[in-house]
Amino acid sequence: MFTIYVYVLDTLADWELGHVTAELNSGRFFRAGAPRVSLKTVGASGEPVRTMGGLTxxxxxxxxxxxxxxxxxxxLPGANTWNDPRHGAVLExxxxxxxxxxxxxxICGATAALAGLGLLDGRAHTSNGAGFLEMVSPGYQGQRFYRDEPSVADGNLITAGSTGALLWAKQIIGRxxxxxxxxxxxxxxxxxTGEAGHFFTLMGTLPPEHGN
Structure with missing residues (x-):
């Protein structure tokens, strides 16, 4: 069984997690015999957090x-509060x-938090555009490993910029x-794409009992 730990913090960017958490939690398109998945939210404390969209x-x-x-x-979702020292524990x-x-x-601001600890210095990764990590993460030394792509998977590290959430979700689900x-x-x-043909292709990949 996989346990998916979703770190939650104030100003969390709601849209960045939607695709991946919905699919992993619902299991609606899981293959037969897929490993079970448990999803848990994790906080720096037990106190409620308020997302960028105003959700508690x-x-x-x-x-x-x-x-x-x-x-x-x-x-690790994006947020405007990653520079708060209380998040040091989850980065460790x-x-x-x-x-x-x-x-x-x-994804997004969380990549900058990882960069600040040197966790991106030796592995392929991406973020919110070339130059972003240098701007917000003093000490970042991973420039030669930066890829200007929406989302990048390098083994067990998967990073994305703020507009790469869909590909990020795909790479996580694929892993x-x-x-x-x-x-x-x-x-x-x-x-x-939003094209209906892909929806029918998707449904056609599922076993008949899936729709019952």
């Missing part, structure tokens, strides 16, 4: 509860998880192997 989230657990295991997945946990072979998936390959491609094509 009460964390399910705290950073110390995150298991360092290859079956753990840490999702991210380093532990990467070293343990667990997936760490960061976990919970969709059939054809399902994942059709899902991505449908949400990327």
């Amino acid at each position: 989230i009460v964390p399910d657990c705290r950073v110390g509860d995150v298991a360092v295991s290859e079956t753990s997945v840490l999702l 946990k991210a380093g532990e998880l990467l070293r343990a072979g667990a997936a760490v998936c960061a 976990l192997g919970v969709f059939e390959a054809g399902t994942l491609e059709a899902w991505y094509d449908y949400f990327r």
Whole structure:
């Protein structure tokens, strides 16, 4: 079973998590025999946080509860508050998880937080455009590993810019192997283009009992 830990913090960018959390939590397009997935929100404390969209989230657990295991997945969303020292604990946990072979998936401002700890210095990654990480993360030394793409997967590290959430979700789902390959491609094509043909292709990849 995979445990998906979603770090929540004030000013969390709501749109960046929508695709990946909805699909992993609902399992609506999972392949037969896919591993089970448990999704938990994680906070620096047990106090509620307020997202950029004005939603209140009460964390399910705290950073110390995150298991360092290859079956753990840490999702780090963008936010305007990553420079708050209280988030140091989850960034340290991210380093532990990467070293343990667990997936760490960061988008937008969270990539800058990882860059500030040097966690992007030796691995392919992306963010909010060339020059962004130098601007906001003093000490960043990963320029030669930067890729100007919406989302980049390098082993167990998956990073994205603020407009790369859909591809980021695809790469995370693909790493976990919970969709059939054809399902994942059709899902991505449908949400990327909005073309109805991709929706029918997507539904055609699912077993007949899926619609019952």
